[in-house]
Amino acid sequence: MKPAGLFISFEGIDGAGKSTHIEALAAALRAQGRAVVLTREPGGTALAEKLRALVLNEPMDALTEALLMFAARRDHVLQVIEPALARGDVVLCDRFTDATFAYQGAGRGFDLGVLATLENWVQGVPATAPRLRQPEVTVWFDLAPETAARRLAGARVPDKFESQPQDFFARVAAGYAARLQGDPKRFLRVNADQPRDAVWAEVQAGLRERGLL
Ligand code: TMP
Numbered sequence: 001m002k003p004a005g006l007f008i009s010f011e012g013i014d015g016a017g018k019s020t021h022i023e024a025l026a027a028a029l030r031a032q033g034r035a036v037v038l039t040r041e042p043g044g045t046a047l048a049e050k051l052r053a054l055v056l057n058e059p060m061d062a063l064t065e066a067l068l069m070f071a072a073r074r075d076h077v078l079q080v081i082e083p084a085l086a087r088g089d090v091v092l093c094d095r096f097t098d099a100t101f102a103y104q105g106a107g108r109g110f111d112l113g114v115l116a117t118l119e120n121w122v123q124g125v126p127a128t129a130p131r132l133r134q135p136e137v138t139v140w141f142d143l144a145p146e147t148a149a150r151r152l153a154g155a156r157v158p159d160k161f162e163s164q165p166q167d168f169f170a171r172v173a174a175g176y177a178a179r180l181q182g183d184p185k186r187f188l189r190v191n192a193d194q195p196r197d198a199v200w201a202e203v204q205a206g207l208r209e210r211g212l213l
Helices: 019-031 046-057 062-087 097-107 112-123 145-152 166-182 196-209
Strands: 006-011 036-040 090-094 137-142 187-191
Touching (some): 006 019, 006 062, 019 196, 036 062, 046 062, 062 090, 062 112, 097 112, 097 166, 137 196, 145 166, 166 187, 187 196
Parallel strands (some): 006 090, 036 090, 137 187
């Protein structure tokens, strides 16, 4: 019998250090015999990667930014996420809709009600309506904006978001905290201000507790 699909997203402000843990988790799940799809937002399809290049590099207003994030997400959900879950794969997605609420909503100050409407349109799954497609678990790498800024300093040429001032990231972090409050069961909060091994141990422990690893 094929396993049930599993959708896990990973969130945090820029510099929180998600990437190595996403890869480690993919390896751990594959070692347990699971088929794993590693993907990211914005991106994950040819079209969505083109939209990513635009949204991360071109100046635009918050509505345009939000619409492009959701346009990329729609293509990604239909082309990659839904088919993978239907096959029984594990989808590990580096950022999903919580990032739009945190960055465009809390960070840029864009209307949360409009974002919620877009979320309903884009993540409505026709076959299982009226259910919204959401990750089963969202691993949130929680890190103070000052620490993230120190980590990012000089690391690479910053994109449009990475070059935002620290108070922008303080709002984004508060935006993530608000999303957690709205759906505490879905979130696995990890203290990202620790050595990498300790962060990885927390990620594994949280997923084991939920019977997912
Ligand atoms: P990444 O560097 O983690 O791949 O993320 C790309 C950037 O895009 C990151 O700075 C966060 C931002 N972003 C948004 O502003 N809204 C979104 O909906 C998503 C998915 C990412």
